[in-house]
Amino acid sequence: MKNAIPMAELVPVLEVLNGHIKADINMKTSLEGCFAAGDCVGLPYQDIKAAGQGNVAALSAISYLNSKNE
Numbered sequence: 001m002k003n004a005i006p007m008a009e010l011v012p013v014l015e016v017l018n019g020h021i022k023a024d025i026n027m028k029t030s031l032e033g034c035f036a037a038g039d040c041v042g043l044p045y046q047d048i049k050a051a052g053q054g055n056v057a058a059l060s061a062i063s064y065l066n067s068k069n070e
Helices: 047-068
Strands: none
16 A cells, blocks of 8 residues: 655645645635645644534635636
8 A cells, every 4th residue: 555645745835834734714725726624734633623624615615716707
């Protein structure tokens, strides 16, 4: 089985802080149109946190895409 690819190698333009993808409160990353949530954005590693952040990221992505269609 192959090991996981580090985030810095997978998407080198993403800003990483302490080994995690840096995201703002809307789960927006340093790469336009890219949103992150859950364990990849840092502690605590909890399912409920990941679910909530995933919801925020999804709504932010929808808002981003809608703004591109205006």
